[in-house]
Structures are given as C-alpha cells and as structure tokens.
Amino acid sequence: MSELIFDTVSVRYGGRRGLAAVDGVSLTVPAGKVVGLVGESGSGKSTLARAAVGLSPISAGRVLLGGVDVRKLPRRRPLQMVFQDPYSSLNPRMTIGESITEAIPRGVLPGRSARKEEVARLLELVNLDPDRADHLPGQMSGGQRQRVALARALAGRPEALIADEITSALDVSVQGAVLNLVRSVQRQLDLSMLFISHNLAVIRYLSDIVAVMYLGRIVEAGPAEQVLADPQHPYTRDLLDAAPSAHKSLFDLEPSATADAEPPDPHYPPAGCRYHPRCPVGPLVRSDREICLRADPAEDAASRRHAAACHFSESEGHEPAISRGASA
Template identity: 50%
Template sequence: MSILEVRDLVTRFHTRRGVVRAVDGVSFDVEAGETVALVGESGSGKSVTAMSILNMVRAPGRVESGQVRYRGRDVLAMGDSELRRVRGGGIGMIFQDPMSSLNPVMRIRDQLTEAMLAHGKFTGQAARDRAVHLMGLVGIPDPAARLADYPHAFSGGMRQRVMIAMAVANAPDVIIADEPTTALDVTVQAQILDLLASLNRELGTAVVLITHNLGVVARLCQRVNVMYGGRIVESATVDELFAAPRHPYTRGLLAATPRLAAARGSTLTPIDGRPPDLIDPIQGCAFAPRCAMAREMCTRHEPALEVVSVGHRAACWLPDLTMAPPDRPVGGDVPPPPTGIPLLEVRDLTRHFPVHRNLFGRARAVVRSVDGVNLTIAPGETLGLVGESGCGKSTLGKVLVGIHPATSGTVTYEGADVTGPYGLGAKRMRRNIQMVFQDPYSSLNPRMSIGRVLREPLDVHGLARGADADRRVAELLELVGLAPEMADRYPHEFSGGQRQRIAIARALAVGPRLIVCDEPVSALDVSLQAQVINLLRDLQRRLGLAYLFIAHDLAVVRHLSHRIAVMYLGQIVEIGPAERLTEAPLHPYTASLLSAVPEPDPALERRRERILLTGDVPSPLDPPPGCRFHGRCPIGPAHRPERVICATTPPPLTQVSADRYAACHFPGELTTGLHTITRAAQR
C-alpha cells in the first residue's frame, strides 16, 4: 500500500520578474519499502517537489494547491505541532550539501541527540546510546569517539553518512534523499547507495531519491519518475523505462550518459537547447522546442500523462515514434603519436606542504600530496587521471601549470627542463599550459563581462589589442559554440554548461598546447556534461590539443581518454590504454573504482558483484608503510595474512606488459569486468 501519496502538487515562486511555476501538477505514489526516483536536469523541479512534500518551501515560494498524504493525513493541512512530528519523525530528509546542513559549532553527538530528543521518542541516555548505534549503522569507524568531533573533522562522505544517521534517527517511514551522492567519489557513492539499500531492505524504509545520475537510479530504484519543466513526463518501473523509454526527453538523457560498455569512438548525444523558463507560460509540450520529433500539435496542446503500457505512463503525443538520430558528425579518437619526444614528461615529482611548524618556523610534519609521480603526455593525447578525493590529482595539475612549485623532481616540456625557479610558473610557459577548473562560476570574475574575461589573457601576454582583440574574442566564442553577441553578458546570465564553455574559451585564448582539465564536468547535468565532453574532443581534433583530464568518474574518463593513470595517496598505482585498463585492471584499487561505477542498465547492475572499499583514504600526513592501499585492499593482508610483503615493502610502478604499468605485488589477480568480478585469490 502507498505510504506517501502526492496529488496535483503545485508550487510557485512570486518574484519581481513574474511567477515561477516550479512544480506544476505533480502526482506520484511511494509504497512502503520501495525506492522511487525523481530524475531530470537542474531546474526541472525535483528539489522543490521534495521541499513541498514536507511543506518547507520558503517565501517568495509557496505550495498553492494539491495534496501530500502521509499515512492518509494531508501534510499540507497539518498544524505546526503535528507537522514538526512528521518532519524527521515520519519523513526524514537528506540534503545535498551536508556541510551546509550540519551546525559547524555543535558536536556530532549533540546534533544527533537533539534530533531524537525533539521528537520525544528517546530520552537522555537512550538517545546517547542510539547515537552510537546510528554512527555504527552508517559505517563510521570508532563511533563513540567520533561523536565528540565537529563536522569539519569529517570527510565529505563521512558527513553525508552523519546526515543519513540524522535522517533515520527517529525510524521514519520515508526518507527523501536530495542528490545525496552528487559531489562524492564513486567509491563513497557506492557505500552510500549500499547503505540506503540496506535501510530499505532491513528496516522497510521507503526512499524517494532525487538525482540526475541514471546509473544510480539503475542500481538502487524500483520505479522512476522523469521530471521536466515542473511536471512528470514519464513514469515506469526501472526495467521498463531503461529498456523502452517512451518520452523523447528520457531517451535524450539516456543517450547523453557515458557508459563503460560503450565504444570509445562514439559521440555522446546531448539534448540541444536549454530547459524552459518557468516564468513564461508554456503552451503545448514543454519539451517541444528541444525535441527532434516535435509536430505542430506538440506546440499547441499539452499532452497528458497517460498509460502507454502496463505500469508505464508518458506525457507525449507520439510515444511510439522512434526518435531520429541527431544531424551531427560522429568522430573517432585522435590517436597519439606512437614515437617521438613527449610534449610533457614528469619524473619523480613531489609536492609536500609543511604543517605544524615549531617556534623556529621549521615544519614538524608534511602533507605528501604528490609523492613521486612519473608520467608522460604526448602531443594531441588525452591522459585521464582518476582517484578518490584527497589522492593528489588536483595538486598535481596545479604543479604542472605553476600554481604550486614542485618540492622535488623534474618536469620536462618539449625536451626542456622547466622545473627551476623560472619553470612552468613563468609567463612564457603559462601560454603553453592552461587550466580549466571544476567550478566555472568561481573562476570567472562576476563583475567582468565575458568579453573582458576573454580579452584579459590577450592583454597580459600582449597577443592582441583593440579591434584585433575584439575579433579574437568573437573567434573564441564561436570556437566553443557560443554566439559572439554574448560577449557583453556577465557570468550569472549563462547556464552552468555555457559558463564551462567560457572557461574553456579563456584557456584557449593564448593558444596553449596542453590543457589541464580539473573535474570540468562533475557538477553538470548529464546533458551539459555530454556537451562539454563533445566540445573537448572536437577542439582536440581541430587544434591538436593535449589534455590532462582529472576526474573521479571512470565512465567519463574512459570515453574521453587515450590512456588512464590511476592515483592513490599521492602516487600513480596503474597506467595504461583506456580500454584495456577498464576491461582488465591490474591494480586492486583500479578494480575497486570500476566496480563502484554505476551503469545505466538495471539488468546489468543486478548481475554485477561489487568491491565495497571500507574506510577513507589514509592521511597523507602519515602514509601507511608498504603498499599504501594494503589496509583497504580486497586481496591484501587483511584478507590474506600471509601477504606480509604488502604491508612492509612499497611496490614500484613496473612494466607488466608492452603498454601497461602497475604498482602492485600481485598485479592482475583481482580482475573486474563489466559483468562479473573474479576474485581468484579469495576462496
């Protein structure tokens, strides 16, 4: 039976520009013990729907009509005291950003017990005992001791676990999880999803999962509601929706999603255009302006959400029409030169940050962010760099562009050593190596027009002035797929994907040969992500660029890269061609990362066996002896006590085959594929 019923929910925001129709007639049910997904691009109304269910929409927004029935009672008609009992007591909420949801000046113990005492289900010692139990339930080691810590002492994944503990503290019937894994590494994401699944399975807790990651939906959910323009446009079981999507928007989301099983030469298919402006009244189907199969009726009349097959509903006039392929070229990879001088060569590179200085200014400890890295990048090649947060990926990129000086080692650019005091930080080298950061909004000056942003590097390097600079700005905007007329606009007037295009244009302004891309698509919706990935590949073909592409999503990295380097705790543990590395990894850490990547295929997800890593990455202040991964390794001494060598002797990065390198005493023993995981050593 349905424990939560949402009927004709309408939420609007009354602003100076007009009325924003954020949620416009949404209806769905959630049954006890079920996991239901709300998916769609940013701005589709998912999060506002979640806030509306708990009647938590703040001014200038308000829920204007509809019903939200929890156990038969309308939440929207409840008084304040009853509503407080439902919030946290009957329906829990996990917010996207745990740091902004946790009080930074309160210990975790106080925040957990406060949530329980406020509802009166637990008192005094019982609440404190349950707090310890909850911390253990969500997989936080040494729970009694960690309760005394403040939020800043936890990693992002651990803070999200604390948020889950708070959400289940009063044993609610329903948990609403709003993008709970968006900013997390794939390994931490896998742990969070496994935790939600266990709560769903063992406690019978229903989950409403809000996300734009279709792989997460395939792994965790039973039913899916696809939202667009404040409305549900398709609803089905997870198997039915992935096997036979009936709305062109759903098909577009699936086509834009990178997959580990897809051919690397294929081009992702992003959804053209932008989501609708919810201030303007929408006539007809909201998706019609972006739909390749739209007809006249689609622009005149709004389609109702109707049954198209058993358990499957779609709001489309033409649900049985096959969507025509987009009229865009499909390009293959740019093969890197097999021989010749590398464009960039890194040898024994380290970057240590001193901490805990004494009275004389001497460091008593150092953070070994980058600790003996060796790699090469050929002209026109994309080298993917993957690993969990804290492994040193971004620090390595910043050393290469001169933001951080190297502590030791050498960096060679086109055969010349550039690691000295006038190395990559010098102006002449900044032209050759540029960087694109993760958050384009924070890397663009909000007070400067886009034209000024793009002219600035031209002025600094003396490349163009006056009319020549204006022409170059227009060329750069066209190069990244934006209109030259947009040069007078400011960053806040662009979408996230457009801002990332502008950041790429700024990096291209000085004519570099290598661009360091630091998580350039991790914060973007799947369609915007596809647009940026296709743009990077197109620019590489046209300009012969080389990329160091830093990310933690191996499906994205595999799609774009020629070779992949895997980094763990400041060191490269495996490097090799993208396809062979992802099909048959040599290092257990690489196998674990691949195992954690969710594929947008429910049938495949049910067949896959997973390696769930326990714990966080060790501190770079005090790296473990021997192999730095041995404490978390599924074939290490924790599982095979006779393998003392892993805990005592650091394995060097050695050549295993013609183009494969691994830093492991037992390379290839743990192999993960797309369908199965073979554990030859574990009997």
C-alpha cells in the same frame, strides 16, 4: 602541441614531516593525446594539476612542457588550466569579452579590433554566440560559463591543456554537450590534454591513456582500452566495480569490507603497499601476502603490466616480482 611530462613530482605541505599530497609522481601526456587521471577525492589529482600551472609549490621533481621546465617558462606559459567551478574562475565584474581578452598574450594581436575578432572566434569555437561577449558571468548558465572558461584557456595559445573535473559541477543534461565540445576542440587544435575526473565513464569517453591515482601516487597507467578492460591493480578494479553501468545500478553495488574501509591518513601513509589496508586480495584477506606490509610495490612497478604498483598484479595467485625480506 607539446609533450607534458611529470618527472617524479612531489608536493608537500608543512615541511619534511608534513603532508605529501603528491609523492614522486611520474606521468607523461604525449603530444596530441588525452591522458585521463582518475581517483577518489583526496588522492592528489588536483594538487598535481595545480603544481603544473604554478599554483602549488613543487617540493621535488619537475614538470616539463616540450622539454622545458615550466618554472622557467614566461608568465604567460603555453600551459593552461580549466577549473572545476567556472563561476569562481571568472571575474564576476568583468564581461565575458574582457575576461577572454585578458588571457590573450601581449603582442600577439595588436589593436582593439583584432582582439575583438579573436574573442568572437573563440566564442564560436566553444559554440557560444559572439554577442555574449558583453554579458557578465552571472548572466549565463553553468554550462555556458564553463564554455567561456574553456575559451579563456584557449586564448592563451596553449600547447597543452589541463581540465580539472570540469563537468562535475554541471547538470547531467549539460555534461554530455561539454564533453563533446572538449573532445572536438582537442582534436581540432591537436592539443595535449590532462583530463582529471572521478567519473570512469567520462575517462573512457575522452582518454587515449588512463592513469589511476591513489594516496598521492600513480598506481596504474596504460592505454585506456587495456586498463579499463583488464585492470592490474586492485584499486582500479574496485573503482570499476563501484561504477554504475547499464547492467548495474547503485543499489546493486556491494563493495568488499576492505574496499569500503576509510582511506589511510595521508599524513601517515601505510608502510609497504599503500593500498593494503583496503585491498580485497591483500594481507588482511590472504595471510601469505605479508610482503604487502613491508615492501613498496611502486619501486619496481615499471616491470609490471600497466606499471601496476601491486606485488600480485597479474592474478590473485601470482607470486610477487620482488622478494625482499621474504623468509626462506
């Protein structure tokens, strides 16, 4: 296991004036722990994951695994990713056994019989019959394919694993089994894991640490129990309020007019706090909070609880920690 660190990572498309899909993100996945990354679609979660494994270009910053920049690691890097759609991530013309064998680093298991035994071991690890090794992906269900994708990622001998919305394409009846498997494998192998989801129930079940992403930035992060029980950022609170629970159905949800507004254009993010056009306790509701329009709360987020990127994170009546530009 190794620590995975995102050090002020930015991913920009279209040059300096293009889209900043990820903007100066700093996040640490401690060795042997699970960090749950949550946020709405388009917030930059998957782009951050793809940057870590070399599928999206890093415009600024760096990603470190065990203290080494991942761009300097060998092609078979000890950082693997499981994608959202298991069918598109597996070659439909290769058998399950061939796909898993292909991911085993060269020289680790010389000999055909040794690799075959390893494939059988990995299939058993993800609760699949080793006889499935001769099957094609099209002959398996979605849940079984996702188990194969996990086995293939584990074949690469990873020190850290990134799972990107791996249950969102599965039937509800299958999601629980896959999540139990992921938690069991992570604990058994003591893996460092970045688990990406928009489902707060999933994040709560798996994660030691929760990070909340909005419009390309981390707006709150901390121990899972603390963040989910006492969120400091209005966006985190809105996500929790919008999630159905045992005591609240979809028909009971009544989001505020600001939270229900369309997200800003990521090509032209708002000045000041990026969430202020949708914030239910921001300047559109409170005229005395004009600081949100001009001062970026991310600049001194480290001084606040959960590193919340909000001037008024502690309470609605809390005065901002910064006062740049405030009138006397």
